[in-house]
Amino acid sequence: MTYSKITIQVPVKTEDATSVEVVIAASSKKAPLTEIGLLEAKEYGEAVIQISEGCSYEYAVTAGYDLAGDNRIVRSSSLRKSAGSIHPNIYVGTLTIDVMDLSRKEKCGEIQLEVRSIKTDYRTDYRYMLEEITEKCTELLMQQHAPIHQYFTIDFNKDALTLYQRFSFIKSILDTDEFNDAVHRILLSPVTNWEETEVERNISNVKRINSKILHQMARAVNRIDLSEQHYLKNKLKSIPEKVKVNYKKETTDTPENRFVRYALSHFRQFCGDFLNHLKEDNRLKREAQLLEDKLGRLLSHAVFKTVSTISTLPLNSPVLQRKAGYREVLRTWLMFDLAAKLVWKGGDDVYEGGKKDVAVLYEYWLFFKLIDIIGEVFKLQGTDVKKLIELTKDGLGLKLKQGEYLPITGVFESKIRRLQIQFSYNRTFRGDKQYPHGGSWTTNLRPDYTLSIWPSDITQETAEQEELIVHIHFDAKYKVKDAKEIFETDINLNEEKELQSKGTFKRADLLKMHTYRDAIRRTGGAYILYPGDNSTEKRGFHEILPGLGAFCIKPSKTNSNGVNALKAFLEEIAIHLVNRASQRELMAFRVYDTHKNNNSSQVNEQLPEASGLNRGLMPDDTFVLVGYYKSQAHLNWIIKHNLYNTRMTLADDGMQLRPQTVGAKYLLLYTGREKVANKLFKLKMDGPRIFSKKELVSKGYPTKPRERLYLVFEIEQEIEKEFENVAWKIGELANYPKKHGLPFHTSLTEVMQVVIRP
Incomplete structure (x- = not known):
């Protein structure tokens, strides 16, 4: 049931009282305050x-007492004694709060509150x-090269966190709908x-006579006489009664x-051993007792x-291996011992101090x-168990822990391209490395998961420096309700700014994705x-x-769990990355080509x-053909016909046909030994054509051509x-030639360094 306030009578151990009254009230209508039944709890x-x-919630305690706990969650009032507020924030799980005797400044009791997640299905999700x-984890341990040959016994004197973690693994395979349905x-x-058993029956109830019965009729004791009228009287005087x-x-x-029966007894004994070694009445003891009773x-x-x-264990029984119910119990039994060996320090983040941090578990x-998804999409071999599980003094340690870097690598063998795959958990991209090294160009950033892909025949460092690597980041956000709220475009920006100032900014997760995208290189x-x-x-883009x-x-x-959509997305990524002519590949090369030198x-x-037709006018990539004209008549012919010709020859005094030459955008003419030129023309974008000397003559070329072929550029009429x-x-x-009369190319950047303006 839901209440606006709840009064709790807390048993205490003091000389003045046996109980203390604690009143808890919701600070607003949006703050649920409920009480569930004992069976459900x-x-x-x-x-x-x-x-x-x-x-947030407010509380009041009997005068002379107060509540104490984590000061980020439990805050005493500075105006009233024995009162204050409770702010669970992101905490989820059983919250234990001490009741303090203010006069003696000591703990005299405690209350427990269950902080529920805002997600309605968090109980089911958690399990x-x-x-x-x-x-x-148990599947990994069952791999052939896993370290399960090591034998470990559970030390019940270990710290409570390790015990609870191990019990949580055991409980997770025994307290499931699948296991319950199977049993x-x-x-x-x-x-x-x-x-088949042997029983004594009255001879009158025997329906079928066989040799064994006939033998007993002839020789058995405890006999009864047959009457004179009985049809067997002439053969037997008596027959046995039974x-x-x-x-x-x-x-x-x-x-x-x-x-x-053996498996269930084994599971129950395990729970009993836990209970026998747990003295404190905490969550572990309650859950172990509940499982043992079940x-x-x-x-x-x-x-x-x-x-x-x-x-004997009938492990080769077809019934155990195939029949529904029995095969699930066999599977659970096989998993049980392996699960009991696992030590997972990362589990502390999930259930330390009574927490049920379903967001971290997610x-x-x-x-x-x-x-699993990445391995299937990129056809990677099975995960190397040694990457995830290692031998420890306590057992088999699962390396997965929030904040600690864990990479898994493999090779994508496509028919077109061979790519190195690295899936990383908690990879930090440092902000203290300059381009072209990998990392962030602002500050340290650490996405939850990073998928990095680069050509397999080079190192990751080389791939970073040559812009050949791609990083794709993912962040787990259990508490996000609907992505449409984050990506909606019809929003009031003024209202959003106000929410941001209050610390309730809805689109913070979206901005974080933008941060990863824009700050982490490649x-x-x-x-x-x-x-x-x-x-x-x-x-x-496209x-x-x-x-x-x-x-x-x-x-x-x-x-309908959404995995198929993510899988389809990654499959499209795989197709995209083997495409050598993609726009992304071109952009990556442009970035590399632009920044490979520090000289700007x-x-x-x-x-x-x-802009427009001149959109590609980048000075470093725009080239000028500096051409030579022989005479005024030659210049007049050039201007009249909008053509400029140069020899096509492999001789030392001929022009070399380079991309910068044939792709020149401008023509700058000079004659003789001129060191200054002012005749600039714009060339047509179609590029040069090849003219024979006969074609030049037909256009009224002022002198007799000596070469067989000429390279001819067309000139725009306007500049x-x-x-x-x-x-x-x-x-x-x-590039100015030592021998006059030779054309040469140069960039617009170099030309503008020697400009003379009136």
Whole structure:
């Protein structure tokens, strides 16, 4: 039930009182304050009084007492004694708050509040994700090269965190719907055998006479005389009153049922051992007791009353391996010992101090989910168990921990291209390295997951420096409700700014993706992963990269969990990356080609604007053909016909046909030994043509051509106004020839360094 305030009577150990009254009230209507039943609280291992994360609550305590705890969560009032407020913030789980005796300044009792997640399905999500993480880890341990040959016994004297982590793994495989359904299926329809036993029956009830019965009729004791009228009187004087007959009855005492009983007993004994070594009444003890009771109820079922103790394990039984119910119990039993060996320090982030941090658990769960998806899309071999699990003094340690770097590598062998794949958890991109090194160009950034892809025949460092690597980042956001709210365009920016000042900025996650995309060098895309309903993908241009977006990945076994959308996206990424002619490849080369040298050119002179037909007017990439004319008659012919010719020859005095020459945009003419030229023409974009000497003569060429072929450029009739009445000191150009009469090329940048303006 939901209340506006709840009063709690807390037992205390003081000389003045046996209980203290604590009143908790919601600060607003949006702050839920509920009380659940004891059975529900016991089932989920939660406290009865429940509040919500992200909300605030007020409290008042009996005079002379106060509440104490984490000062970020429990804050005493500075105006009133024995009063204050509770702010769970992002904490989720059982919150234990001490009741303090102010006069003695000591703890005298405690209250427990359950802080629930804003996600309504967080209970189911928590169980499912922990179960799947356990399942994935045990699958890794079952690999042939896994270190499971090491034997470990559980030390119940270890710290409580390690014990709770191990028990959580065990609970995650025993307290599941799949396991419960499997056992109930066995109880409803157990495997049975027909057992033949020998019983005594009254001879009058024997329906079929065989040789064994005839033998007993002749020799058995406890006989009765036959009457004179009996049709057997002439052969037998008497017959036995009772005879022994074989009787077949259905029994559940089969090897498979013995195994199920053994497995359940083994699980129950494990819980009992935990309980025997736990002195403090905490969540671990309550959950272990609940699980032990549940297993005890299953073992007390009538099916197991006639099942005897197991003598051998029938692991090769077809029933255990194939029949529904039995195969799930066998699988759980195989996982059980492996799960008990696992030590996961990262689990501290999930349930330390009574927490049930489902958001952190979602981040861990997504790691395994992404490994599977990436491995399937890029056809990678199975994950190397040594990358994830290592031997420790406590057992088998799972390396996965929030904030610690963990890379998984492989090679994508496509028919077209061989690419190196690295999937990283918590990779830090440092901000202290200059271009062209990898990293961030502002500050240290650490996405949750990073998929890095580069050609496999070079190192990652080389790929970074040559712009041949692509990073795709993902962040886990369990508490995001709907991606549409983040990516909506119809928003009030003034209202958004006000929310930002209050610390409730809705689109902070989107801006974080922009930060990854823009600050981390060679990033192709950044995407949110959240357990919602809508996936959104925004593309920067025409291709899939660069991009931003959000994909919904739900903790669920159904096909509607969103995995297919992410898988399809990564498949499109794979197709895109093997395309050698993509726009992204071209952009990457342009960036590399532009920044490979630190020398940056400067042109502080008037130039035509690079727009429209002149959009490609980049001074370093725009070339000027400095051509020679022989005489005034030659110049007049050039101007009249809008043509400029130069010899095509391989001789030393001929012009070399380079891309800069044939792709020249401007023509600057000079004659004789001129060191200054002012005759600038714009060339047509079609490029030069080849004329024979006969064609030149037909156009009235002023002299007799001596070469067989000539390269001829067409000239535009107009020149941009920025180049009118301007001269250039061509004698200072680096390519100015020692022998006069030879044309040469130079860049517009170099030409504008020697400009002379009136």
